[in-house]
Amino acid sequence: MSRLLDSNLQNQIREHLSPMKESITIVLFTKSEPCETCNETKQLLSEIAELSDKITFVEKDLKADQALAKEYGITLTPSFVMLDHTGSYRGVKFNGIPAGHEINSFLSAILDMSGLDYGFSPELIERIKKISKPVNIKVFVTLSCPHCPGAVQNAHRLAMLNQNIEGEMIEAQTFYELSTKYKVSGVPKIVINDKIELVGNQPIESYMKQLEAL
């Protein structure tokens, strides 16, 4: 298969990733049976990992490595999580290939997970850390949606700041059945704990309003 990233893009991404502080690990789950976009996702992640010596890429099989999949709450393929430099899962998950506009939420998550400051005020960080109930944030996206990466980025940043919070991107076309289950017909669609729905790319304050009311 030819490379997904040409040399120009490689250079741009290499430069973009250069401020990474700590190393991170990306753990991708695929399966041997027919899997839409598994190969493409694997190729994209491995090509990105080649662009920084601070990124380790690991591929796992959903069935063969089911204990690990269970630990990360992975049931779909392709899905991947990002681990911090200590190997800890911090609630950052992507279901489906982060191509199209989602390449931006993917690269942003890499930088954030490496320990780069993402500009939240100390007051906001304090409020996020106070969330004590378990929170799952699903962000349904399409790859042609320019407003979606911002919503994914917010969900992931909340997750990174609080172990009670998990944020997951769900590429709606790949996981059509899941999208149908959650009645997705417009994106980004944000679903908190499977019951609260937010529509559109919401500022972090909108997330906080919902999370603090849980």
Add this chain to the structure above:
Amino acid sequence: MFQFALEKGKSSSLFDTTPKWDFLIIGGGPAGFNAALYAKRKGLQVGLITSEVGGQLHNTSTVDNYLGIQWIEGKDLSNAFFDHINTLEVPILKDVHVLGIEKQGFDFLVSVSDGKQLLTKTILLATGGAPRQLGIPGENKYANKGVSYCTTCDAPFFKGKHIVVAGGGNSAAEAVLDLVPWASQITVVHRSQWRADNILLEKHQSVPHLTVHLQTEIKEVLGDEFMTGLRVFHKDTQTEEIITADGLFIEIGTVPKNNLVKDFVAVNERGEIIVDDNQSTSEPGIYAAGDVTHQPYKQIIIAAAEGAKAALAVNQYLIHQYKGA
């Protein structure tokens, strides 16, 4: 396959260290980008703040009326603008919202959602517009349950479905073309006559299963859990009709995003910021460009040109009129 919005270097950290800016641009669409380009070339200490790089360009699938470029995807044109600005290393503060603007002597204090407080001599409002709503019963109830304001985002959910496009301008005409790969049936409903360019309407000739209702108003979005149809009124025959449809894509223009300044610069009855020939607002030192202004033609090239004018005017203002230190 990828739509990057990557910033070069770490110039955004200048937002932490610059005590006072010459020129802060709010908005990352064509007007803001071009203003940044012109201001940087003049040597101004310029920064750009945006919640979303690309602005409304990202809601446009294809652009074929920007001089010198025969055809380009909206997101690619946005990336080209962004790359151009990046080569000049204009500091960009992304993914943040401006919460407020306050006058401080001869300067302005800009409060940003990440907690930053930025002092600047001049400001450009290039905040663009948000999708205009029809304002009819059922529209909010069925938002994201059939009703959409972003064709490029949501079209994939309507494969094999009947979609109604509301509007008669270029955006509506383009939405029809964008929906062709997905929808099995497309109906346009518009309250008056087409205002779209002929070149787009000619392309409609080859769109299968397209029905157009002009002089027709949408009165209500109908449905149960999801939208199931529309109640429309044909003005020419003075009759009502229920159109059964799965989706309504609303493309009837924009409302100006003026909430930062509507109380201290002059706006017209539509809320658009009134500017003079130099893009200056009623408040000295505050400029506006692009779709947020009162100029009637909301076009990419016009927004970009206004951004350039604003930057050049700001340069003159700083040399000849600015009274601060």
